[in-house]
Amino acid sequence: MSSSRSADVHRSEPALSPAATRVLRQLVLHGDATRTGLAHDTGLTAGAITRAVRPLLEAGLLDETGERVPAEGALGRPATTVTLRALAHQVVGVKLTADRLFGVVADLRCGVLDESSVPVDDPRPEAVVERVAELVAGLRAGRPEVGGVGLATAGDVDAGHVAYSPFLGWRDVPLRDQVAARTGLPTTVENDVRALLTGERWYGVGRGLSSLALVTVGAGVGSALLVEGHVVRGHSGVAGEVGHVLVDPDGPPCHCGNRGCVEAIAGSRAILDRAAAAGLPATTLDEVARLARAGQPEAERVLAEAGRAVGTGIATVANLLGPEHVLITGEAVGTDYDVMEPHVREAFERHAFGSAARTALELRPLRFVDWARGAAACAVEDFVTRYGRS
């Protein structure tokens, strides 16, 4: 879809009142609604809803649909449904990894319209920015509705700066400004786990929850936390380092310089190192899991210890913050987690205090496109916020 009307949306981006921003946010997050429903959900008066909806209709972001029929019990007052034109504003979300960039185009409901990836052969920031620009250009070709970019990368990210990203070897890279300058599009940059949390909060399991912990297990173990409706960033953007929670003072050394961190036992590299030290003929997590399923006791032990480390680390998070729901995900979940899951749950239940033990634990595999979709969710959030400020 590429009507000139929707193409105008991001060209004009008129200033919106706080009420209109609230209505837009409500529709993006919760879907279509009647004007009466919008008034109820936003706490605005009927008159304020009328004033808020008008500029959004004019900007092509909303439609009104349905018969103007009396709402039930409303004594003849008309009730039209206000519909978000989700395709009217689209964004590109990109996940950066050390060897590849994964990108998606998504609409305002974070529905994925297209996806693509390009290799990274040179990790220097200027080379990666060029690759991002190339990926964005490919994904936005023929899509004039694309009006923003979201980037997600591992490491310390704060206010558009990548303060430190160990896997790319970056320090203090003003990535947001560089990509915005190169693409000409408003750009936002977020830590990748917090980007995933943003996607889950807006469009996934986090909808309607005020507190949620998301834990990713892969080469590293990370987490992002929603507490009482706020994404916890910590000082300088450093928060949620569940990978370096101590679970065994006598445990193996961790790359952070300490011993017995969750990541030193349950990171995928750690699992493979521990499998090799036990003399197992396995070079992938899949192979370790296969040996464990076949009853090989050392493979079972390595994965049980990894599962217990994850469960104990998450119990520490739950005891401190009391989330309603914990989502454990990552590339490793799904290959070896049928073996690890009982140990994760058992350790969590043993170490979680009081009612924290009743926190819902969900384990779900993660594809690379999900990371890029999280980056797109950040770009949608940025659009809704920016639109209200402009």
Ligand SMILES: [Zn+2]
């Ligand atoms: Zn550590």
